[in-house]
Amino acid sequence: MTFWDWVVRLLQEYWPTFLWGAGTTLLMAVVGTIIGFLIGLLVAIVRTIPVSKSDPLLKRGVLKVLRGIFMVYIEVFRSTPMMVQAMVIYYGVFASLSSDYVLWVGMFVISINTGAYMSEIVRGGVISIDPGQTEGAQSIGMTHWQTMVHVVLPQAIRNILPSVGNEFVVNIKDSSVLSVITVSEVFFAMRMAAGAYVRFFEASVIACVIYFVMTFTVTRILRYIERRMDGPENYVIHGSQTVPAAELTVRQDLEGGEK
Amino acid sequence: MAETTARERVFDIHHLEKKFGENTVLRDINFTADKGEVVCIIGASGSGKSTLLRCINLLTEPTSGEILYHGRNIQDGSVPLSKYRAKVGMVFQQFNLFNNMTVLQNCVIGQMKVLKKNRADAEKSAKDFLERVGMLQYQEAKPKQLSGGQKQRVAIARALAMEPEVLLFDEPTSALDPEMVGEVLRVMRGLATTGLTMLVVTHEMAFARDVSHRVCFMENGVIAEDDTPEVIFTNPKNERTRAFLSRVLGN
Ligand SMILES: Nc1ncnc2c1ncn2[C@@H]1O[C@H](COP(=O)(O)OP(=O)(O)OP(=O)(O)O)[C@@H](O)[C@H]1O
Ligand SMILES: [Mg+2]
Numbered sequence: 001m002t003f004w005d006w007v008v009r010l011l012q013e014y015w016p017t018f019l020w021g022a023g024t025t026l027l028m029a030v031v032g033t034i035i036g037f038l039i040g041l042l043v044a045i046v047r048t049i050p051v052s053k054s055d056p057l058l059k060r061g062v063l064k065v066l067r068g069i070f071m072v073y074i075e076v077f078r079s080t081p082m083m084v085q086a087m088v089i090y091y092g093v094f095a096s097l098s099s100d101y102v103l104w105v106g107m108f109v110i111s112i113n114t115g116a117y118m119s120e121i122v123r124g125g126v127i128s129i130d131p132g133q134t135e136g137a138q139s140i141g142m143t144h145w146q147t148m149v150h151v152v153l154p155q156a157i158r159n160i161l162p163s164v165g166n167e168f169v170v171n172i173k174d175s176s177v178l179s180v181i182t183v184s185e186v187f188f189a190m191r192m193a194a195g196a197y198v199r200f201f202e203a204s205v206i207a208c209v210i211y212f213v214m215t216f217t218v219t220r221i222l223r224y225i226e227r228r229m230d231g232p233e234n235y236v237i238h239g240s241q242t243v244p245a246a247e248l249t250v251r252q253d254l255e256g257g258e259k
Numbered sequence: 260m261a262e263t264t265a266r267e268r269v270f271d272i273h274h275l276e277k278k279f280g281e282n283t284v285l286r287d288i289n290f291t292a293d294k295g296e297v298v299c300i301i302g303a304s305g306s307g308k309s310t311l312l313r314c315i316n317l318l319t320e321p322t323s324g325e326i327l328y329h330g331r332n333i334q335d336g337s338v339p340l341s342k343y344r345a346k347v348g349m350v351f352q353q354f355n356l357f358n359n360m361t362v363l364q365n366c367v368i369g370q371m372k373v374l375k376k377n378r379a380d381a382e383k384s385a386k387d388f389l390e391r392v393g394m395l396q397y398q399e400a401k402p403k404q405l406s407g408g409q410k411q412r413v414a415i416a417r418a419l420a421m422e423p424e425v426l427l428f429d430e431p432t433s434a435l436d437p438e439m440v441g442e443v444l445r446v447m448r449g450l451a452t453t454g455l456t457m458l459v460v461t462h463e464m465a466f467a468r469d470v471s472h473r474v475c476f477m478e479n480g481v482i483a484e485d486d487t488p489e490v491i492f493t494n495p496k497n498e499r500t501r502a503f504l505s506r507v508l509g510n
Binding site for chain 1: 345355
């Protein structure tokens with residue numbers, strides 16, 4: 001049989017396994033990226049809470065402890081491979097659970113792993129926003145939380161969107177290591193299909209194509225979202241004095257294009 | 260200037276000191292401001308003018324001394340920081356508008372989040388203030404689409420929309436092209452007659468001379484002279500005030 005014959009044969013017999021695998025991979029990447037992103041936001045907000053000497057001791061103490069925990073968390077999860085993290089967490093913590101739960105364990109692992117990277121990405125995004133805007137918000141009495149939610153994070157998120165998208169793509173691919181705890185994602189499906197006839201080349205080509213289609217689609221969607229977030233480049237002047245009834249659209253030529 | 264009516268004291272600052280590490284930027288500042296007073300603060304670059312304003316609304320934490328606002332120490336927790344800052348607004352040299360919001364949203368957000376007004380009321384008063392500074396027709400623009408002078412007028416409207424009792428201005432015209440300075444100063448002159456208490460750090464000597472009730476000359480972290488504009492500009496008692504003025508006025 002030729003290469004193509006084998007591909008067709010494997011697809012015919014294993015397409016539900018591949019499909020299921022693709023769904024699982026996508027689910028883990030989506031959940032991991034979203035929850036990881038939320039973890040990143042939260043960590044960034046807490047890490048940037050300003051403290052002053054006049055704050056109560058308790059607040060300062062709690063913040064100090066939290067920051068210490070975050071630092072350890074980020075360092076540990078960025079300095080060890082996700083595959084090993086998955087094994088430690090699965091066999092160390094969840095081994096007593098029935099294997100029905102591996103998907104949940106997989107999502108848990110990928111989420112906290114992504115959270116560690118996202119914390120650093122969000123922090124970079126927050127730092128990139130001119131502190132003047134934070135002071136502007138403080139000067140009208142906005143709290144740290146309000147300042148972050150309404151002023152800093154919307155801009156920081158726009159700036160880090162490419163990195164977040166990158167994490168998403170990485171998650172689609174790196175979720176393959178979760179097959180080590182028997183999560184039935186694409187890589188797991190591939191090994192099943194390959195093992196049946198010992199056709200590793202054909203099976204891995206199929207897996208490649210599936211991964212490529214998923215990452216390519218996701219990348220396009222993220223580009224689209226980025227463009228949407230930039231908003232209109234024009235604004236309308238209402239009731240201008242020079243053009244009485246006018247709605248005059250002023251083009252903004254000075255700062256066209258991307259940031 | 261002999262005031263006939265007893266004024267209400269807004270700020271009473273005693274022995275204020277600010278150090279950045281080893282560097283003492285403010286030393287023993289004693290300063291008062293009454294309700295409705297317009298006080299200009301002048302002085303050479305690096306003399307601590309910005310630091311003083313930033314200490315007053317606690318963007319910078321004083322090292323020692325006390326700042327009394329209506330007799331209450333703003334640092335002892337008796338005045339909630341958020342409420343205090345809503346009452347004591349600030350206009351910055353670099354405008355510091357929220358770049359992710361339109362002009363209107365810039366003036367609405369604080370009213371809704373800090374003053375807890377509903378959107379309709381907040382927008383109505385935001386529009387009133389934008390009208391006052393001549394920026395109503397730009398309500399849909401984003402800050403990056405405006406000129407410096409326009410940005411600063413929006414920043415003033417944003418501060419006014421909180422209906423503050425005091426506004427602190429830190430060189431509001433220093434980052435502007437010369438032809439835009441006038442439009443901002445015009446707005447500020449208008450405000451000076453409304454009973455708003457204003458502390459203005461400025462290099463615009465004509466503004467200080469014509470508009471303020473009092474002028475403070477700062478040097479090396481102290482207020483070296485504090486008097487009426489007539490005295491400061493025509494007959495300063497302090498030799499260094501004289502030297503500074505002749506330097507900046509060029510005679
Ligand atoms: N965050 C800071 N850390 C360390 N030093 C600072 C800080 N902010 C200000 N300084 C120092 O404090 C001194 C006074 O600064 P300040 O900005 O108050 O001066 P200024 O009178 O406003 O000057 P200018 O007219 O140039 O604005 C300067 O020597 C400055 O270097
Ligand atoms: Mg300054």
